Amino acid sequence: xxxxxxxxxxxxxxxxxxxxxxxxxxxxxxxxxxxxxxxxxxxxxxxxxxxxxxxxxxxxxxxxxxxxxxxxxxxxxxxxxxxxxxxxxxxxxxxxxxxxxxxxxxxxxxxxxxxxxxxxxxxxxxxxxxxxxxxxxxxxxxxxxxxxxxxxxxxxxxxxxxxxxxxxxxxxxxxxxxxxxxxxxxxxxxxxxxxxxxxxxxxxxxxxxxxxxxxxxxxxxxxxxxxxxxxxxxxxxxxxxxxxxxxxxxxxxxxxxxxxxxxxxxxxxxxxxxxxxxxxxxxxxxxxxxxxxxxxxxxxxxxxxxxxxxxxxxxxxxxxxxxxxxxxxxxxxxxxxxxxxxxxxxxxxxxxxxxxxxxxxxxxxxxxxxxxxxxxxxxxxxxxxxxxxxxxxxxxxxxxxxxxxxxxxxxxxxxxxxxxxxxxxxxxxx
Amino acid sequence: xxxxxxxxxxxxxxxxxxxxxxxxxxxxxxxxxxxxxxxxxxxxxxxxxxxxxxxxxxxxxxxxxxxxxxxxxxxxxxxxxxxxxxxxxxxxxxxxxxxxxxxxxxxxxxxxxxxxxxxxxxxxxxxxxxxxxxxxxxxxxxxxxxxxxxxxxxxxxxxxxxxxxxxxxxxxxxxxxxxxxxxxxxxxxxxxxxxxxxxxxxxxxxxxxxxxxxxxxxxxxxxxxxxxxxxxxxxxxxxxxxxxxxxxxxxxxxxxxxxxxxxxxxxxxxxxxxxxxxxxxxxxxxxxxxxxxxxxxxxxxxxxxxxxxxxxxxxxxxxxxxxxxxxxxxxxxxxxxxxxxxxxxxxxxxxxxxxxxxxxxxxxxxxxxxxxxxxxxxxxxxxxxxxxxxxxxxxxxxxxxxxxxxxxxxxxxxxxxxxxxxxxxxxxxxxxxxxxxxxxxxxxxxxxxxxxxxxxxxxxxxxxxxxxxxxxxxxxxxxxxxxxxxxxxxxxxxxxxxxxxxxxxxxxxxxxxxxxxxxxxxxx
Numbered sequence: 001x002x003x004x005x006x007x008x009x010x011x012x013x014x015x016x017x018x019x020x021x022x023x024x025x026x027x028x029x030x031x032x033x034x035x036x037x038x039x040x041x042x043x044x045x046x047x048x049x050x051x052x053x054x055x056x057x058x059x060x061x062x063x064x065x066x067x068x069x070x071x072x073x074x075x076x077x078x079x080x081x082x083x084x085x086x087x088x089x090x091x092x093x094x095x096x097x098x099x100x101x102x103x104x105x106x107x108x109x110x111x112x113x114x115x116x117x118x119x120x121x122x123x124x125x126x127x128x129x130x131x132x133x134x135x136x137x138x139x140x141x142x143x144x145x146x147x148x149x150x151x152x153x154x155x156x157x158x159x160x161x162x163x164x165x166x167x168x169x170x171x172x173x174x175x176x177x178x179x180x181x182x183x184x185x186x187x188x189x190x191x192x193x194x195x196x197x198x199x200x201x202x203x204x205x206x207x208x209x210x211x212x213x214x215x216x217x218x219x220x221x222x223x224x225x226x227x228x229x230x231x232x233x234x235x236x237x238x239x240x241x242x243x244x245x246x247x248x249x250x251x252x253x254x255x256x257x258x259x260x261x262x263x264x265x266x267x268x269x270x271x272x273x274x275x276x277x278x279x280x281x282x283x284x285x286x287x288x289x290x291x292x293x294x295x296x297x298x299x300x301x302x303x304x305x306x307x308x309x310x311x312x313x314x315x316x317x318x319x320x321x322x323x324x325x326x327x328x329x330x331x332x333x334x335x336x337x338x339x340x341x342x343x344x345x346x347x348x349x350x351x352x353x354x355x356x357x358x359x360x361x362x363x364x365x366x367x368x369x370x371x372x373x374x375x376x377x378x379x380x381x382x383x384x385x386x387x388x389x390x391x392x393x394x395x396x397x398x399x400x401x402x403x404x405x406x407x408x409x410x411x412x413x414x415x416x417x418x419x420x421x422x423x424x425x426x427x428x429x430x
Numbered sequence: 431x432x433x434x435x436x437x438x439x440x441x442x443x444x445x446x447x448x449x450x451x452x453x454x455x456x457x458x459x460x461x462x463x464x465x466x467x468x469x470x471x472x473x474x475x476x477x478x479x480x481x482x483x484x485x486x487x488x489x490x491x492x493x494x495x496x497x498x499x500x501x502x503x504x505x506x507x508x509x510x511x512x513x514x515x516x517x518x519x520x521x522x523x524x525x526x527x528x529x530x531x532x533x534x535x536x537x538x539x540x541x542x543x544x545x546x547x548x549x550x551x552x553x554x555x556x557x558x559x560x561x562x563x564x565x566x567x568x569x570x571x572x573x574x575x576x577x578x579x580x581x582x583x584x585x586x587x588x589x590x591x592x593x594x595x596x597x598x599x600x601x602x603x604x605x606x607x608x609x610x611x612x613x614x615x616x617x618x619x620x621x622x623x624x625x626x627x628x629x630x631x632x633x634x635x636x637x638x639x640x641x642x643x644x645x646x647x648x649x650x651x652x653x654x655x656x657x658x659x660x661x662x663x664x665x666x667x668x669x670x671x672x673x674x675x676x677x678x679x680x681x682x683x684x685x686x687x688x689x690x691x692x693x694x695x696x697x698x699x700x701x702x703x704x705x706x707x708x709x710x711x712x713x714x715x716x717x718x719x720x721x722x723x724x725x726x727x728x729x730x731x732x733x734x735x736x737x738x739x740x741x742x743x744x745x746x747x748x749x750x751x752x753x754x755x756x757x758x759x760x761x762x763x764x765x766x767x768x769x770x771x772x773x774x775x776x777x778x779x780x781x782x783x784x785x786x787x788x789x790x791x792x793x794x795x796x797x798x799x800x801x802x803x804x805x806x807x808x809x810x811x812x813x814x815x816x817x818x819x820x821x822x823x824x825x826x827x828x829x830x831x832x833x834x835x836x837x838x839x840x841x842x843x844x845x846x847x848x849x850x851x852x853x854x855x856x857x858x859x860x861x862x863x864x865x866x867x868x869x870x871x872x873x874x875x876x877x878x879x880x881x882x883x884x885x886x887x888x889x890x891x892x893x894x895x896x897x898x899x900x901x902x903x904x905x906x907x908x909x910x911x912x913x914x915x916x917x918x919x920x921x922x923x924x925x926x927x928x929x930x931x932x933x934x935x936x937x938x939x940x941x942x943x944x945x946x947x948x949x950x951x952x953x954x
Binding site: 056 | 431432433434435436437439440441443444463464465466467468469470471472474475478479480481482486487488489490491492494495506509513524525526529530553554555556558
């Protein structure tokens with residue numbers, strides 16, 4: 001059911017680069033899903049009350065308990081040099097680890113304030129490693145808003161893990177990017193059915209399962225925002241398998257095909273393994289496509305998933321993209337996607353939110369994909385929206401979720417169609 | 431440096447956003463890095479606002495730090511004024527921008543923007559959200575309020591309600607009605623709904639109604655000094671407090687008290703026989719100081735509860751809350767560390783928690799019912815229906831809200847009558863709450879803790895889950911079995927009373943005898 005390849009694609013489409021107010025999360029937000037994925041890890045943000053408040057607001061209260069993340073809040077006396085911030089940090093970490101013996105990996109996460117005052121978390125991590133090894137491994141990365149946008153926090157975290165991975169000469173396949181366990185298991189099952197053994201995941205669910213890496217490692221990215229991790233793995237001698245990302249039936253097929261080629265999986269076996277799940281995915285997507293077909297979509301920048309998702313919606317669901325915004329466009333990783341995405345939409349990188357809102361209002365898309373800060377205001381202006389964060393928090397990869405992914409976009413449209421129109425008086429009131 | 435897992439208050443610039451978002455015609459230019467825009471979703475999602483908060487963020491990045499962040503700020507100011515045409519601008523820094531010391535106030539002042547520019551100095555590393563609301567509103571009032579003639583009719587300003595407040599929207603309506611019944615008009619409501627031009631005429635009112643001291647006490651004091659406007663000290667939450675408030679308004683205005691209590695139902699509801707079961711229920715109160723103080727009085731005088739403990743998260747209210755606790759014969763808990771609050775609740779084993787959304791979750795973990803009385807807020811705290819806390823309707827709402835999480839009166843009697851019945855047993859939960867019916871499983875008597883937290887979504891994380899304070903004491907298996915026959919909503923109390931009794935008697939092994947001796951001892 002794949003659409004034919006586009007004549008030109010978007011590979012050479014000029015990109016509208018904008019700078020201005022950005023309505024996006026910072027990289028700290030990734031902690032919300034990373035701590036669920038890495039079940040023996042604690043994420044300690046060294047930052048301000050704002051960081052703590054962001055995490056709480058982004059996480060909501062869904063996982064309220066004593067969570068495996070927290071914020072060491074800098075106080076006036078830390079900044080004024082009245083106390084040694086490094087000593088303070090040692091004390092808080094020692095207290096934390098003694099209370100939480102289940103913790104085997106500790107991430108010190110830099111924030112905007114800790115970066116601005118140049119608090120050296122690298123040094124802190126080395127010192128703590130000496131103190132708490134081998135029970136706990138301490139690593140550090142920055143999730144600060146001055147350096148990272150939303151999903152780049154995961155990239156920074158995984159990139160920080162790479163140098164600590166043990167070396168190996170074994171030929172292994174590494175799947176890179178945090179996926180919900182159920183989805184990861186589906187991917188592993190498909191690869192296993194093709195006879196590909198020695199598949200490891202980064203991040204691993206538990207630190208004891210951490211993968212090894214070396215010159216015979218090949219890796220596939222399951223998320224499009226992992227540029228720094230890609231570079232860090234390449235530095236360790238591992239080789240990337242370029243492919244479109246595994247969203248939708250086509251994306252999943254092409255992603256699997258690239259790996260199958262690398263491992264010389266016989267074509268007949270490949271076709272046999274994917275036949276049933278692919279047919280299921282196409283059937284599920286087809287059911288949803290009734291709602292989406294012919295509709296226009298406008299992406300505000302959020303997670304770097306925008307280009308692969310636009311490719312999915314346009315090629316498999318019959319939508320037309322008006323603008324595809326992304327916080328950061330990684331040309332190399334995105335090359336297979338851009339080749340598939342039909343020419344037409346504006347590609348934009350970065351953001352000046354007021355200018356972009358003006359473009360969205362002028363275009364009146366049938367569906368606007370945007371952050372939570374913009375969704376209700378746009379709905380109130382009569383534009384249907386899909387909040388982007390759900391695309392990151394919900395299992396959407398691979399065949400079995402392809403229908404769910406399409407349904408996430410269809411639901412706002414179906415809802416609008418279901419609800420009785422507002423009484424004229426009410427519309428006037430707004 | 432202090433480790434924080436969950437917080438009761440955001441940073442002070444979020445307080446400033448609450449003021450700005452409540453107002454109209456005001457814009458906030460916030461010098462802040464990318465990511466601080468998360469705060470917008472508090473307003474658009476939790477409060478379901480249909481407009482973006484009136485905030486422009488400069489969104490500086492690492493590469494700007496060596497360059498011209500001050501230039502970015504000035505561009506943001508200029509663009510905001512052109513795009514949104516506000517009547518006045520407030521400018522300030524978030525925590526990161528505070529460190530780079532660009533002086534937003536000075537920069538904006540130098541730009542001749544043609545509208546009043548109000549600089550905010552909100553120390554992010556010392557203060558919190560509550561300070562942010564109070565200080566921001568004070569600065570807006572100081573800069574914009576002008577001497578004006580008093581209104582001919584006796585009028586009041588309602589000051590303190592902000593965006594993201596706990597039921598502020600409906601409290602305004604209720605108070606306006608109460609005052610109207612007295613013959614007092616409302617001059618200006620602020621910050622909620624006010625424009626900068628409305629702030630200019632605050633001085634026309636004869637007095638101020640200070641709705642929420644957390645958000646407007648500094649402004650109330652400034653207005654008292656500057657415009658000789660007295661302000662009310664009583665917050666009219668609860669029947670008694672509302673009567674006292676009206677008497678206070680009468681004292682200030684010289685008008686006679688006029689109150690239409692025909693729509694007030696709490697006094698009869700609490701006296702009707704079904705409510706006998708509320709008698710002496712042990713409650714724990716926690717939230718912001720104002721709501722806790724009001725709730726304590728309602729709990730004791732209007733519901734007939736026993737206040738087992740109370741406290742507040744905002745240090746600004748520590749003194750009055752400590753005094754209040756003394757009146758109630760309990761120790762005040764002044765803390766913004768939710769683990770401390772959880773430990774206090776676990777030790778006290780109250781039958782009902784009146785707290786914030788944080789305590790609601792603590793209650794879920796400990797299996798103790800909770801009603802929400804204060805911010806920090808949650809999407810649930812913005813109901814579609816009219817549900818104030820203040821005035822007569824507020825009292826009605828509070829009665830319903832507090833009773834709802836409990837097992838209903840008649841049902842409680844039935845559970846006592848049929849305790850241990852094979853169908854009608856306590857683990858089935860309150861009949862008016864959701865959840866599937868759980869058939870009773872007979873567990874061997876030696877099983878230790880029957881009360882597993884219901885919603886502990888993260889089992890590995892509950893290392894701090896407080897164990898009952900048994901110390902060296904041992905429950906014999908028959909006594910443990912007997913304890914389980916006591917309905918769950920009084921089981922914690924029974925356990926605690928028995929242990930206290932045993933402690934007093936020097937008993938270390940608790941038998942069925944001890945259990946019933948303790949029961950007789952604490953009978954009331």
